[in-house]
Amino acid sequence: MHEARTYKVQLGIASTRLKSAGIDRPAREARHLMQHVCSLSATDLINRETDLMSKAETEAFFDLIERRSLGEPYEYLTGEAWFYGLKFACSPATLIPRPDSEVAVDEALARLPLGRVSKIADLGTGTGCLLIALLKQEPRLTGIGIDLSSAAIDIARRNVDAHSLGDRAHMHAMSWRDWDGWGEADLIISNPPYIRSEIIDTLDESVRAYEPHSALDGGASGLDAYREIIALAARNMKPGAWVVFEIGFDQADQVRLLLETAGFSSISVAVDTGQRDRVVSARL
The missing domain is CATH 3.40.50.150 (Vaccinia Virus protein VP39)
Structure with a gap:
């Protein structure tokens, strides 16, 4: 289980995970998946990057990151x-x-x-x-x-x-x-x-x-x-x-x-x- 950390720190961890799985543009996909899970715009995420993610957000976010790292298409993860x-x-x-x-x-x-x-x-x-x-x-x-x-x-x-x-x-x-x-x-x-x-x-x-x-x-x-x-x-x-x-x-x-x-x-x-x-x- 990922412990409570800031949005910025969790984003870095997720980007590294996707990069290690061979995903193209891992930082971009991690950011977009975080925005999707947390219902944040790009500006919102920038403004909140030093805030702590909630436990529910963290679990949902890293569930998608793991599924993406295993090859599940980004579009199916977001439904869009x-x-x-x-x-x-x-x-x-x-x-x-x-x-x-x-x-x-x-x-x-x-x-x-x-x-x-x-x-x-x-x-x-x-x-x-x-x-x-x-x-x-x-x-x-x-x-x-x-x-x-x-x-x-x-x-x-x-x-x-x-x-x-x-x-x-x-x-x-x-x-x-x-x-x-x-x-x-x-x-x-x-x-x-x-x-x-x-x-x-x-x-x-x-x-x-x-x-x-x-x-x-x-x-x-x-x-x-x-x-x-x-x-x-x-x-x-x-x-x-x-x-x-x-x-x-x-x-x-x-x-x-x-x-x-x-x-x-x-x-x-x-x-x-x-x-x-x-x-x-x-x-x-």
């Missing part, structure tokens, strides 16, 4: 993640929103007609971050998020409410196979499971041990979800509607071929900030 400049609730029922996915929002926005009412569908919505980011950028958009996980949909609904979008976004726990709104969507966006099954066990510990495998595992080829969504979209979407997919860095050619074979056109590939293929877009 930032995406497209917006804060989202997240949990182990959802993937953690990541900056690489922001290019999918950019690509979707570039394909929506300006100033017109449009309907978006986000398949495998998770936290709802893709759909919510789109709706926050364009006030005339409405949308639906679909996820097979009811626990993920609970998180997505919390995010819809937090961003005051309850009148424009609706989240449903169901399979996209059972969804009957394909013909109403002007654009479908999706970050589906795309990692090959055999690769799952080789992923970084923070992903493999904590993030939901159902949102990662794309089958033997990593393409199962794309095949299914593209086939359903080709049969049921209206002419002129768009699909925007996040993809694995090495999947652009395969997803492009699936779209071409299904009759899609205007196919393009966009890269993320690391200059890796990240999004494929196409029009029916």
